Amino acid sequence: VGKNPIKKAYETGRGRVRVRADYKIEAGEKGDRIVLTELPYQQNKSKLVERIADMVKEGNLEGVRDLRDESDRDGIRVVIELKRTANTDIVENRLLESVLERTFGVINLALVDGNPEILSLKQLLQHYLDHRREVVRRRSEHDLAEAEDRAHILEGRLHALANAENVVELIRNSEDRDAAKAGLQAEFDFSAEQAQHIVRMQLGSLTSLERTEIEAEYEDLQAHIERLNTILENEAELRAVIRDELLEQQAEYANERRTKIVEADGEVTDEDLIPQEDVLITLSDADYIKRVPMDAFTAQHRGGKGIIGTDLKEGDHVSAAFTARTHDSLLCFTDAGQVYRLKAYQVPEMSRTARGTSAINLLDLDDGENLTAVVATRDVDEDQYMTMVTRNGYVKRTPATEFENILSTGIIATKLEGADELVDVEITDDESQIVIGTRNGRAIRFDETDVRSMGRTARGVRGITLESGDEVAGITAVRPDDDRDLLTVTETGYGKRTSLSEYRPQSRNGKGLMDIKTENRNGKVATLQVVSDEDHVIGMSERGQLVRIPVSEVSKIGRNTKGVLVMQVEETDRLAAVSIFRPMDAETD
Known part of the structure; x- marks a missing residue:
């Protein structure tokens, strides 16, 4: 209730926000009824009904002839039936003053680099974006390392495929795997990683490798590597990735605001003046x-x-x-x-x-x-x-x-x-x-x-x-x-x-x-x-x-x-x- 307290909390990180139950007033044959359909956060429905009943018994809430809880699996519905002679506005205001509104303190306290700080909404969002920037950067670095390692292995495969007969003969004539690895590195200029990968392969699979499939995977990896390098080297591209991922989350999880923001009674905006x-x-x-x-x-x-x-x-x-x-x-x-x-x-x-x-x-x-x-x-x-x-x-x-x-x-x-x-x-x-x-x-x-x-x-x-x-x-x-x-x-x-x-x-x-x-x-x-x-x-x-x-x-x-x-x-x-x-x-x- 009231935009100014929310604005203050967003701007300073501190504030007090008033939360009100959602209700409607219906006309009945024997008098109006106030129907509660949503309660403030942490408000217990049973205790609220009990409190209203006590107010009626103690004479602090006049004009109520019946109170019942009609809530079911479809939602909350607490009905307050009023007498024909009751002033609906007075009953409504008395309920707002006593049970239908609660005030919550807002303190946006967070740890920033290990130190507690009170943050405005803008600062919170900025820290979150900084975090997302670091996550995307680290993820891209990790993916780039994996892609470059895989591309390096594929380069070795293509090199082995081009010299398949000689590679197979060298491996067969080697005393053990270590000798085969050393021979591959010496004869064909393979790296240690490439030689290790080749000697672990079955010799039959080495001669039956599909060059087209390897080349296609290698080209895809090169494009992926180029994209990852662009993200890491270009701040605008990194921000674009963050934006796109946020939009994906919005499309998947976004829903209507459940708590309405309404003007406070008597709250005057600039436009009103x-x-x-x-x-x-x-x-x-x-x-x-x-x-x-x-x-x-x-x-x-x-x-x-x-x-x-x-x-x-x-x-x-x-x-x-x-x-x-x-x-x-x-x-x-x-x-x-x-x-x-x-x-x-x-x-x-x-x-x-x-x-x-x-x-x-x-x-x-x-x-x-x-x-x-x-x-x-x-x-x-x-x-x-x-x-x-x-x-x-x-x-x-x-x-x-x-x-x-x-x-x-x-x-x-x-x-x-x-x-x-x-x-x-x-x-x-x-x-x-x-x-x-x-x-x-x-x-x-x-x-x-x-x-x-x-x-x-x-x-x-x-x-x-x-x-x-x-x-x-x-x-x-x-x-x-x-x-x-x-x-x-x-x-x-x-x-x-x-x-x-x-x-x-x-x-x-x-x-x-x-x-x-x-x-x-x-x-x-x-x-x-x-x-x-x-x-x-x-x-x-x-x-x-x-x-x-x-x-x-x-x-x-x-x-x-x-x-x-x-x-x-x-x-x-x-x-x-x-x-x-x-x-x-x-x-x-």
């Missing part, structure tokens, strides 16, 4: 990050300059800006193909004009690594996918469940080759269609099932054929019968909405259709998103200017047009990020 609200999170090249409530940015008309969205140091630029809700889990994908996770509320809340705080404590990004896509999730479904696209047009779908457990240092999201970079990520559900847009204004739409599901370490397949000098700008997911619009915005602040019906589905790896003109005033495409009239657009420039406008303010026109001014961007500036969000009050409506 954070209001659920729309926020904007920004990140700069110098790794300043902050969270600002969306209420700080009022909606404006299309074509305005907007307001200051963040304070930047000289030479710094906005690298990412995205909308989320405070309770969202954020999957943060980088151009290097890595993904990190954090809760939106973990980003410090600051004012609109604040610079932000260093992101180093939240995101362990390498030098030169930049966020390119952030996926806000509440719950991950088994049928969902993370669909990714790279700058060179490669697209990949990976089951979302592969991103449930992410290390603080991040994990790989996709394999990249050469100078390719991860550009954008969308959640899909095996029934979506994908729209990929390019910097030069082209777009292609195709079924996501044209891209087979792949693991995190796969590269993907080509999603769009790019013309010379073109690159992918982004990806968005739509439904086959989607009646929404595709919003395309360029880095100079121009954009448009176009009905998705104008983008006919094609086969993957085509050149796509012309979406927006990018010559002269428009510049390159910055982003494309699927939108509805109820949505709002947040646009932010590299120098921190921000505008929020309703999507309905952006003109709805056809493909292959220039669009209209969405946000004024100075000549020395350019659009850095565009995010779409639907206000919570709009969803309620």
Whole structure:
């Protein structure tokens, strides 16, 4: 009961854990009943029933009309029948205070190199892994010695087989085994072990040896020896063996947790203290990050300059800006193909004009690594996918469940080759269609099932054929019968909405259709998103200017047009990020 005591015990090696019986409350004709189905560790059932009966007799537990033990070979079932007039909550609380809960002290005391130490869970696991490393190393050394000895004997057999007649004659003409061994070593350069093995063989078997079988066994041994040497010489290979063996044990012995971990009554988590609200999170090249409530940015008309969205140091630029809700889990994908996770509320809340705080404590990004896509999730479904696209047009779908457990240092999201970079990520559900847009204004739409599901370490397949000098700008997911619009915005602040019906589905790896003109005033495409009239657009420039406008303010026109001014961007500036969000009050409506 309660996560904090368990966390403390895991972190420090000491703690006190409260354990509670598992029970349910059933409604009966004559009153409720409390049914116990599991008891705390080391709790004796007979003594527990006796204690409850004593409490009733002594008047310390009112409202109980019957108590019986219905346990059988299928499990524990202790039934406490309550009177119609009994307050079930009061009886339940009195039982919890007296007999249904026990407290256990935790002391993770272990001998480490002969010395007693109290260890955290992490330290325990590290010592266990060190032990497994030593076991695998010693086992591999032992197996290697045996394999090399056997290979040495087989080499002798093959040598004897090649000189069978002379070997047999020498053995027959020798006075005894010792003389035969000495002769074999002198005449045929056998080692002592090989000579010993040969003289122990029947002469008839020596001439009837099957060369093919010996050579096959010898080749297998050489491969085995090479594998064992690799394990002993390569730390990564040794760790891989440990991991594979642990996975085998997991597959054979893993089962569901028998003891449930529940929140303590009145236990408050961080999330309980954070209001659920729309926020904007920004990140700069110098790794300043902050969270600002969306209420700080009022909606404006299309074509305005907007307001200051963040304070930047000289030479710094906005690298990412995205909308989320405070309770969202954020999957943060980088151009290097890595993904990190954090809760939106973990980003410090600051004012609109604040610079932000260093992101180093939240995101362990390498030098030169930049966020390119952030996926806000509440719950991950088994049928969902993370669909990714790279700058060179490669697209990949990976089951979302592969991103449930992410290390603080991040994990790989996709394999990249050469100078390719991860550009954008969308959640899909095996029934979506994908729209990929390019910097030069082209777009292609195709079924996501044209891209087979792949693991995190796969590269993907080509999603769009790019013309010379073109690159992918982004990806968005739509439904086959989607009646929404595709919003395309360029880095100079121009954009448009176009009905998705104008983008006919094609086969993957085509050149796509012309979406927006990018010559002269428009510049390159910055982003494309699927939108509805109820949505709002947040646009932010590299120098921190921000505008929020309703999507309905952006003109709805056809493909292959220039669009209209969405946000004024100075000549020395350019659009850095565009995010779409639907206000919570709009969803309620």
